[in-house]
Structure formats: C-alpha cells, structure tokens
Amino acid sequence: MLCIPAGARLPVGAALAMAFVWLAVFLVPVSGLLPPDHDPYPIDISDPDPPIKNLRMEPERKRLTWDLHGNVSEIMCFINSKAFTKARKRTYCSIPDLSCQATNYSIKVTKGQPFSTWIQYPSQEGNPRAAADNLTCWVHDVDFLTCSWAVGREAPRDVQYNLYLENLDSYEKWPCSQYRADEQGTNVQCRFHNISVLSKDQTRFLVNGTSIGSKIPCSETSDRLAKIEVLAAPNITSRWCNQSYSFMQWQVRSHLNDDFKYELQIQKIYKAFLELNNPGTYTVQVRARDATFSHYKPWGPWSVPQHFVCEEGARLPVWLTSLLIALGTLLAMGLVLRFCRFSVMQKLFPPIPHMKDHINGKLQNGRTMTWDPDQDSQEECPVAEVQVLGET
Known part of the structure; x- marks a missing residue:
C-alpha cells in the first residue's frame, strides 16, 4: 500500500497516476463477479413474486413443468445451457430423452419479465x-x-x-x-x-x-x-463358369437391414451378383456393409475364400443346360405349330381371285385370273341380253 504524509502535495502527473491506480482497484472486483458466460436472463432476486415457481421434472410423462404466476408470452427450455425447444402453453416442455445421469434443465423467459431458473435431474449421487x-x-x-x-x-x-x-x-x-x-x-x-x-x-x-x-x-x-x-460375412450360395464367363451369387443375413453394399478383392460392385470374363483358376472373397449408414460404418468381415477352377471348355451347370434344352424345344415346337396353322388356314380358306377390269384397265386388288370360255362352268348362267359397247 502507498502511504502519503499528511499535508504533502503530489505533482499533477503523480496525482493522475494515483487516480488510475485506485480506479483499477475498485473495478477489478466488480468485473470478477461477472462470469464469462453470464446469464442474459438473470433471476430477479428482488422480485418477491417471480413469474415462474415450482420447477420440477415429471419422468413418467417426460415433461419439465412449472407453475406460471406472471404475465409472460414466451419461455424457452434448455438442457445443459443448450436451447432445445419452446415451452408449450407456457407451462411445460417435452423432454425427448431423460438421462439417468445428473443433467441441468433450465427455463428462461424470452418475451416478458426477464427471469430464469434451473434444476438438476436426477440428483447427483456418488462419485x-x-x-x-x-x-x-x-x-x-x-x-x-x-x-x-x-x-x-x-x-x-x-x-x-x-x-x-x-x-x-x-x-x-x-x-x-x-x-x-x-x-x-x-x-x-x-x-x-x-x-x-x-x-x-x-x-x-x-x-x-x-x-x-x-x-x-x-x-x-x-x-x-x-x-x-456389424454385418456378418456374406455366404456364397452358387457359382459356375464356362468358356466365357464366371458367375457367383451370395447372401447376407440381417434382422435389421436390407440395403447393402458389397466389395470384392478384385473390384467394387453394388449388386448381389457378379459376372466376369473367365479369369481361369482364381480365389475370391466378398464382404458387405450397410448402405444406409455407410458414411461412418465399417465394412464387415471377409467371407471364406472360394476357389474357382474355370478351365477352357468348362461345361455349364446341369440345371442351366437342362433349362436351355427345354427352351430350345419349346421354341422349335412353337415354330412348327405356327407353320402348320398357316398351311391349314390356306387350305380351308383359299383366297378368292378377281377379274380384270377391261374398262378401267386396272386390276382389282392386284389379283387376276385366266378366263377360258371353252371351259365348262360348274353353273350355267343364261344371258338374257348382251349389249356391245365397243372393241378394244
């Protein structure tokens, strides 16, 4: 502490310096009382009748509720100082998830008489x-x-x-x-x-x-x-190959997901099957992960290695060969039936020929027939009158 004898006078500069020192002494304690993140809606301690009383938690209804006594128009609810919802009917806030650990729940009047209060729920017990x-x-x-x-x-x-x-x-x-x-x-x-x-x-x-x-x-x-x-390794259910292609199919089981991505050691794909040009003899593994949460979920484990022997001249599987034979037989029978049907229709309903129109010099429907006047007709049509129009 600086002591000045009675009756002594200080120069003007020293007096100003001393004034700044005392001003700093008085200001430091006052600023230290304000926390760095002080509440913008402080509790009005002087108010004997605050607008909100009896703040409490109703765990069975998942509600933070209180008794409203003042005239306020808007109240916000906070969890650990973070705003999460506006109060409903100005009397409660619904809590989406009550934690078992001690959490600070607070409310603040944002429109009306400034006021805030908080509780801890549940109360902190133990270390x-x-x-x-x-x-x-x-x-x-x-x-x-x-x-x-x-x-x-x-x-x-x-x-x-x-x-x-x-x-x-x-x-x-x-x-x-x-x-x-x-x-x-x-x-x-x-x-x-x-x-x-x-x-x-x-x-x-x-x-x-x-x-x-x-x-x-x-x-x-x-x-x-x-x-x-974490998805289980895919189960390869079938595989075969021929001179041109190698084919495999797999299955992934899950009670929770049905949309997957797959990865092979040779390439990435997005369907539950793969068809390759015949690579000869090779070993392959496949793994999967959930496509919905693929941005942060890891891949599942690799499947058991599968060994493929695709030699030149390899035959198709028996079931595929039988299927191709059956399809070929059905196709051949369809062609035969179609040809026979066309031939029978031609015999049952032969096309009717048309005579040449000598006057207009045109063919009727593009079809002609030879008329033999010496040929006996199946029907005798007597002519009553003939009128000669001219010769051509």
Missing part, C-alpha cells in the same frame, strides 16, 4: 468416476448383441454392474441374459443371444452400479440397433 466407463455396444453375427465397459477408475472394490436395454418410446426393459466378469468377479460385458425379440427403435443401454458402502452413478448410451450392426 462419477465410480460409474462404468467406456460403455460400447454392437450387433454382430446376425443374432447377437454385445455391450462392454470398463470398471470405473475410482470404483470401490465390491462394485458390481448390471446392464438393461430400454425402448425409449415404450419404456419396455430387457435385462442382460449373459454376463462376462473380470478376474475380480465384476461384470464387464453382456451378451444378448436373440436380437429379433428386441426393439428396432431408439434403444438405451443402461449400466447401473451397486456397492455396500457407497452409491454408484449410472452410465448410458443410446442408438438404433441397425446403426451399430
């Missing part, structure tokens, strides 16, 4: 570092779902973990059917054996912890099963 760590789940081998996690870094020695699946729309739950434990007997992995009975909607994976001497917070993650599936 967060005792909860299951690095929870990861994936679908694999068509029918199986596996979730794994690590023991919390500060978990007590007697900690035990249990996993549940929950449908976020219906709240239906499925407990783990098979656990795998570490050397201390703590569950660190769970496997479900038949995912066809599980929900295909958004699913929550929840791990609760228990201990005799302390409370263990939960761990969770959520996703659709279709997004976390």
Whole structure:
C-alpha cells in the first residue's frame, strides 16, 4: 500500500497516476463477479413474486413443468445451457430423452419479465468416476448383441454392474441374459443371444452400479440397433463358369437391414451378383456393409475364400443346360405349330381371285385370273341380253 504524509502535495502527473491506480482497484472486483458466460436472463432476486415457481421434472410423462404466476408470452427450455425447444402453453416442455445421469434443465423467459431458473435431474449421487466407463455396444453375427465397459477408475472394490436395454418410446426393459466378469468377479460385458425379440427403435443401454458402502452413478448410451450392426460375412450360395464367363451369387443375413453394399478383392460392385470374363483358376472373397449408414460404418468381415477352377471348355451347370434344352424345344415346337396353322388356314380358306377390269384397265386388288370360255362352268348362267359397247 502507498502511504502519503499528511499535508504533502503530489505533482499533477503523480496525482493522475494515483487516480488510475485506485480506479483499477475498485473495478477489478466488480468485473470478477461477472462470469464469462453470464446469464442474459438473470433471476430477479428482488422480485418477491417471480413469474415462474415450482420447477420440477415429471419422468413418467417426460415433461419439465412449472407453475406460471406472471404475465409472460414466451419461455424457452434448455438442457445443459443448450436451447432445445419452446415451452408449450407456457407451462411445460417435452423432454425427448431423460438421462439417468445428473443433467441441468433450465427455463428462461424470452418475451416478458426477464427471469430464469434451473434444476438438476436426477440428483447427483456418488462419485462419477465410480460409474462404468467406456460403455460400447454392437450387433454382430446376425443374432447377437454385445455391450462392454470398463470398471470405473475410482470404483470401490465390491462394485458390481448390471446392464438393461430400454425402448425409449415404450419404456419396455430387457435385462442382460449373459454376463462376462473380470478376474475380480465384476461384470464387464453382456451378451444378448436373440436380437429379433428386441426393439428396432431408439434403444438405451443402461449400466447401473451397486456397492455396500457407497452409491454408484449410472452410465448410458443410446442408438438404433441397425446403426451399430456389424454385418456378418456374406455366404456364397452358387457359382459356375464356362468358356466365357464366371458367375457367383451370395447372401447376407440381417434382422435389421436390407440395403447393402458389397466389395470384392478384385473390384467394387453394388449388386448381389457378379459376372466376369473367365479369369481361369482364381480365389475370391466378398464382404458387405450397410448402405444406409455407410458414411461412418465399417465394412464387415471377409467371407471364406472360394476357389474357382474355370478351365477352357468348362461345361455349364446341369440345371442351366437342362433349362436351355427345354427352351430350345419349346421354341422349335412353337415354330412348327405356327407353320402348320398357316398351311391349314390356306387350305380351308383359299383366297378368292378377281377379274380384270377391261374398262378401267386396272386390276382389282392386284389379283387376276385366266378366263377360258371353252371351259365348262360348274353353273350355267343364261344371258338374257348382251349389249356391245365397243372393241378394244
């Protein structure tokens, strides 16, 4: 601290410097009271009757609700300081997904008397570092779902973990059917054996912890099963080759997806079959991945290597040869029947010839016939009168 004797006078420059020093001393504590991200809608502590009271969570209805006492026109709801929806009827906000972990839920009056308040739900219990760590789940081998996690870094020695699946729309739950434990007997992995009975909607994976001497917070993650599936290797169902082409067909099984992309070691394709010029003897593998989420999902494993022997003069498969013979026979029979039908129709309905028009010098319909006056007609048509018009 700077001390100045009584009655002493300071030069003008020194007096100004001293004034700046004291000004800084008084301003620093005031600015330190304002947090860097201070609330633009602070609570009016002086208001004995705030516009919003009794902020609470209704987990069964998935609602953040409160009692409205003031005249406000718009309220926004926040989760961990991030705005996510506008209040409905100015009295509640629907929460799409309630977390099992402690989360800050707040509301702010954005039109009307400035006001904000918040709650934590659920209340924080136990040491967060005792909860299951690095929870990861994936679908694999068509029918199986596996979730794994690590023991919390500060978990007590007697900690035990249990996993549940929950449908976020219906709240239906499925407990783990098979656990795998570490050397201390703590569950660190769970496997479900038949995912066809599980929900295909958004699913929550929840791990609760228990201990005799302390409370263990939960761990969770959520996703659709279709997004976390690792496709099984395709099964090559048929293959054949001839002198010109090699053909193979495969199948991919999944309870969750039906749109796939495929990759061969020789080229990329986007259909469930491949036709190549005969490459001779070769070995090929194929793998698949989900086309819907292909931008971030990895490829599945390669299929078992398939060995092809396509020698020169290789024959077509028996079923294809039989099919070609049957088609050829049907085609030949169709041509014969068509020819016979045309011949029979010609005999039953012969074309009627036409006489030449001597007056106009034209043919009627382009057809003529020779008239033999000496030939006896099948019918005698007597002529009553003949009029000679001229000679040609």
